[in-house]
Amino acid sequence: MEPLTTEMILVMAMIAIAIFLFIVEWIRVDVVAILMMVTLPLLHLVTPKEAFIGLSSNAVVSIIAVIIIGAGLDKTGLINRIVNPVLRIAGKSEKRVVIAISLTVSGISSFMQNIGAAALFLPAIQRVSKLREIPLGKLLMPIGFSAILGGTITLVGSSPLILLNDLLEPFGLKPFNLFDVTPIGLALVASGIACFVFFGRFILPKGNKEADEEGAQPAEADTLPALQEAYELHTPDDFTDYRDPVTVGDLRRRYLVNVVAITEPPDFKVLSPGQDVQVRSDMDVGVFGPEKNVRRMAEGEGMALKDHIDTFKEDLEDGSSGMVEAVLAPRSALAGKTLNQINLQERYNVTPLAIYHRGETYRAEIGDMILEVGDAIPLYGTWRKIIVLQKEKTLLFSTPEDVELMRPEKAMVAGFWLAVALMMIMVFKIQLSVSLMTGALGMIITRVLSIDEAYQSVDWRTIFLLAGLIPLGIATEKTGAASWIAHAVLNTIGTVSPIMLLTVIGILSTIFTLVISNVGATVLLVPLVVNMAIAAHTDPRMAALVVGLATSNSFMLPTHQVNALYMGPGRYRSVDFMKAGLLISIVFIIVMIGMIYLLYGV
Amino acid sequence: MAIITISRGSYSKGKEVAEKVAARLGYNCISREVLLEASKRFNIPEMKLIRAIHDAPSILDRFQHSKQAYISYIRSALTQRANMDNIVYHGLAGHILLKGVPHVLKVRITVNMKDRIASEMERESIGEKEALALLLKDDHERRKWTKSLYGVDPWDSSLYDLVIRIYKLSVDDAVDFVCQAACRQQFKTTDSSRHIMDDLAIACQVKASLVDHFFDVAVTSEYGNVIIYTKTRERQGQRLKKKVEILKEEIEGINNLEVHAGLPYPPDAV
Numbered sequence: 001m002e003p004l005t006t007e008m009i010l011v012m013a014m015i016a017i018a019i020f021l022f023i024v025e026w027i028r029v030d031v032v033a034i035l036m037m038v039t040l041p042l043l044h045l046v047t048p049k050e051a052f053i054g055l056s057s058n059a060v061v062s063i064i065a066v067i068i069i070g071a072g073l074d075k076t077g078l079i080n081r082i083v084n085p086v087l088r089i090a091g092k093s094e095k096r097v098v099i100a101i102s103l104t105v106s107g108i109s110s111f112m113q114n115i116g117a118a119a120l121f122l123p124a125i126q127r128v129s130k131l132r133e134i135p136l137g138k139l140l141m142p143i144g145f146s147a148i149l150g151g152t153i154t155l156v157g158s159s160p161l162i163l164l165n166d167l168l169e170p171f172g173l174k175p176f177n178l179f180d181v182t183p184i185g186l187a188l189v190a191s192g193i194a195c196f197v198f199f200g201r202f203i204l205p206k207g208n209k210e211a212d213e214e215g216a217q218p219a220e221a222d223t224l225p226a227l228q229e230a231y232e233l234h235t236p237d238d239f240t241d242y243r244d245p246v247t248v249g250d251l252r253r254r255y256l257v258n259v260v261a262i263t264e265p266p267d268f269k270v271l272s273p274g275q276d277v278q279v280r281s282d283m284d285v286g287v288f289g290p291e292k293n294v295r296r297m298a299e300g301e302g303m304a305l306k307d308h309i310d311t312f313k314e315d316l317e318d319g320s321s322g323m324v325e326a327v328l329a330p331r332s333a334l335a336g337k338t339l340n341q342i343n344l345q346e347r348y349n350v351t352p353l354a355i356y357h358r359g360e361t362y363r364a365e366i367g368d369m370i371l372e373v374g375d376a377i378p379l380y381g382t383w384r385k386i387i388v389l390q391k392e393k394t395l396l397f398s399t400p401e402d403v404e405l406m407r408p409e410k411a412m413v414a415g416f417w418l419a420v421a422l423m424m425i426m427v428f429k430i431q432l433s434v435s436l437m438t439g440a441l442g443m444i445i446t447r448v449l450s451i452d453e454a455y456q457s458v459d460w461r462t463i464f465l466l467a468g469l470i471p472l473g474i475a476t477e478k479t480g481a482a483s484w485i486a487h488a489v490l491n492t493i494g495t496v497s498p499i500m501l502l503t504v505i506g507i508l509s510t511i512f513t514l515v516i517s518n519v520g521a522t523v524l525l526v527p528l529v530v531n532m533a534i535a536a537h538t539d540p541r542m543a544a545l546v547v548g549l550a551t552s553n554s555f556m557l558p559t560h561q562v563n564a565l566y567m568g569p570g571r572y573r574s575v576d577f578m579k580a581g582l583l584i585s586i587v588f589i590i591v592m593i594g595m596i597y598l599l600y601g602v
Numbered sequence: 603m604a605i606i607t608i609s610r611g612s613y614s615k616g617k618e619v620a621e622k623v624a625a626r627l628g629y630n631c632i633s634r635e636v637l638l639e640a641s642k643r644f645n646i647p648e649m650k651l652i653r654a655i656h657d658a659p660s661i662l663d664r665f666q667h668s669k670q671a672y673i674s675y676i677r678s679a680l681t682q683r684a685n686m687d688n689i690v691y692h693g694l695a696g697h698i699l700l701k702g703v704p705h706v707l708k709v710r711i712t713v714n715m716k717d718r719i720a721s722e723m724e725r726e727s728i729g730e731k732e733a734l735a736l737l738l739k740d741d742h743e744r745r746k747w748t749k750s751l752y753g754v755d756p757w758d759s760s761l762y763d764l765v766i767r768i769y770k771l772s773v774d775d776a777v778d779f780v781c782q783a784a785c786r787q788q789f790k791t792t793d794s795s796r797h798i799m800d801d802l803a804i805a806c807q808v809k810a811s812l813v814d815h816f817f818d819v820a821v822t823s824e825y826g827n828v829i830i831y832t833k834t835r836e837r838q839g840q841r842l843k844k845k846v847e848i849l850k851e852e853i854e855g856i857n858n859l860e861v862h863a864g865l866p867y868p869p870d871a872v
Contacts, residue, residue: 364829
């Protein structure tokens with residue numbers, strides 16, 4: 001074994017400092033990464049060129065491209081079309097929502113890049129969190145981990161496994177088939193999700209108060225009315241028989257349900273009807289309100305609540321209409337007036353749903369309340385009308401990102417570019433970053449999203465976190481520190497039983513993948529462990545497989561691409577990853593070794 | 603079916619009419635029970651309640667607002683009974699306490715003064731002059747009470763659907779008329795009148811629970827969506843908020859409860 005050099009010690013010290021800073025969080029994780037980027041060349045551990053190579057690396061560029069593709073797909077509502085049925089099956093329970101989305105994401109990530117699956121679903125998950133009032137922190141980590149675990153279901157799921165057969169070739173070992181790892185992968189995904197279902201309460205972060213202070217994102221979800229959603233009802237033929245006429249205003253007062261669309265015979269659709277519009281027999285009524293109240297209304301007035309929105313499908317879809325929160329700006333001309341006087345409904349065709357006034361929510365009889373500066377009014381209407389209102393500048397919109405026009409008409413185009421990118425990767429074997437960037441560019445040129453929107457969708461925290469850790473990996477390999485550690489560990493354990501050897505290889509791969517990239521760890525470790533296994537009379541293919549799988553066991557630090565991507569939006573701290581990641585990592589190794597033992601009888 | 607309120611002066615045979623109507627229609631006849639119920643529920647001596655609903659508010663009462671509180675209690679007890687439907691109420695001010703409910707038949711029974719004096723003389727064994735003085739005082743008190751609290755004169759016939767003078771018409775005639783009127787379509791309980799009654803009961807209950815500490819609140823309810831109107835903007839705000847939170851749990855049928863401050867009270871608020 002080669003002797004320990006000064007450089008090796010320096011690299012190990014830098015790793016220790018990085019991990020230490022990740023834990024104590026004196027500075028944010030992405031800043032730690034930038035610190036590494038700068039310190040390593042100063043210590044002559046990497047060349048200046050290598051220090052910043054991360055920014056142009058295949059991985060980082062792929063992530064930028066895939067985030068843009070994800071934003072494009074989300075803008076056209078394509079992802080929603082996948083998520084909505086999943087949510088419908090999941091129902092209202094938080095756990096079932098987590099399970100359903102996790103399974104979907106892990107399924108998708110089993111045949112495409114983990115980070116791709118994770119990035120594509122991020123906008124949709126954020127919307128689900130807002131809609132169902134589930135804190136984003138409770139959703140993102142289980143789903144992100146599932147995306148990583150999903151990469152172990154097939155041999156093309158993650159980069160280490162894709163590489164594995166190539167690395168086995170020089171040793172003349174039999175390559176693995178596409179689905180050889182599937183049973184192990186499925187067990188890993190199942191155990192990972194199970195951990196969150198059973199222990200989620202203990203391992204997921206409880207409050208995000210401190211993170212809130214960073215002001216990364218305002219907590220909009222807290223202020224939006226509880227669980228309001230659009231529903232469609234139908235009035236029976238005898239609706240108006242033997243009774244006083246029922247108006248839109250009556251329904252609002254009686255059930256606190258807002259009628260946002262109504263059909264007029266023969267087949268007109270009226271959006272945001274006025275309060276005195278009568279509800280007649282045999283009409284479709286689109287409403288917006290909490291489910292409890294809508295059900296109460298359906299029962300009380302003898303209306304039939306439809307399972308899903310049918311007649312107003314295009315009008316009430318997320319893409320064409322929705323809810324925004326408007327705030328009375330200082331010096332607004334509307335201060336001191338009431339909603340009845342302003343008459344938003346008739347002038348702008350938007351429906352005010354409630355008023356937030358001095359920390360209280362008012363839903364009933366809001367028309368007479370005198371508005372003050374700072375009052376917030378959630379409005380429901382078509383995006384077009386809301387944008388008209390926004391241009392008047394009497395109201396500020398506190399949820400501006402919602403006031404973007406969705407472009408459902410571009411769904412086909414967006415889908416086409418995704419298909420092009422996937423084709424380039426799978427069929428023509430063009431490099432990942434080039435293929436994905438082609439897809440992203442295609443979306444921009446065909447105006448699925450504008451270049452500015454594309455820039456905005458990319459999260460710099462993610463980019464620098466990943467790019468900054470790449471030189472650390474380079475330094476570890478270049479100075480020989482990695483192979484020194486691997487040799488040292490494997491020599492120390494000496495001759496042990498095959499199971500023990502595989503477990504040690506698993507743990508070693510796990511630790512390596514946390515610091516070096518998973519590909520780097522695989523390239524470094526596979527040749528090493530194959531030789532070790534042959535020497536210890538253990539199946540070398542199994543040893544290589546353990547490395548290929550365990551390099552996906554990257555949960556304890558936010559260094560895996562998926563974790564880095566979700567850390568910002570989920571407002572996680574490194575400690576959160578350590579807590580949940582430790583459990584998942586231990587379970588991962590136990591399940592992996594157990595499955596290998598059961599399947600291959602090592 | 604219907605709710606029948608019978609307003610009357612003392613010794614006006616109103617009670618007799620009420621009981622006979624109730625017997626014929628198979629309704630419940632209530633008057634004093636309501637007082638008893640209220641006094642039990644809110645822990646006030648029955649005597650105090652009777653005085654509150656009988657005498658016009660004194661100067662002192664106007665400061666203490668205790669009269670308003672007691673009336674809220676009685677109203678709450680009455681509306682909850684009336685909620686069960688099919689009742690004849692011949693206590694005080696039924697027509698006012700159940701204001702706004704469509705299926706309430708409001709009846710006033712009056713009797714020739716001579717007959718009233720005779721009844722009073724017989725019951726109390728007193729002289730004619732004394733009896734007259736007592737009756738006049740009693741009538742005066744009751745008129746003053748209604749006027750001071752509700753601004754209407756109970757002798758105003760436009761407050762009632764039916765005013766029957768027992769003189770040429772006998773008690774049984776009166777019973778016939780009332781029963782006939784009660785069976786008319788207009789007094790049938792409908793879905794909407796049911797809701798109005800339910801909402802009145804909820805609003806009265808909310809008001810009764812609050813009136814002790816917050817005498818000047820007004821309450822409306824529509825389909826269980828309760829709004830408490832208050833003049834005070836900041837003062838008392840926290841205390842009221844806490845109390846309201848408890849009410850939400852305590853009172854059945856509340857769907858949504860909000861406090862609106864600084865707005866004019868709606869005319870139909872309790």
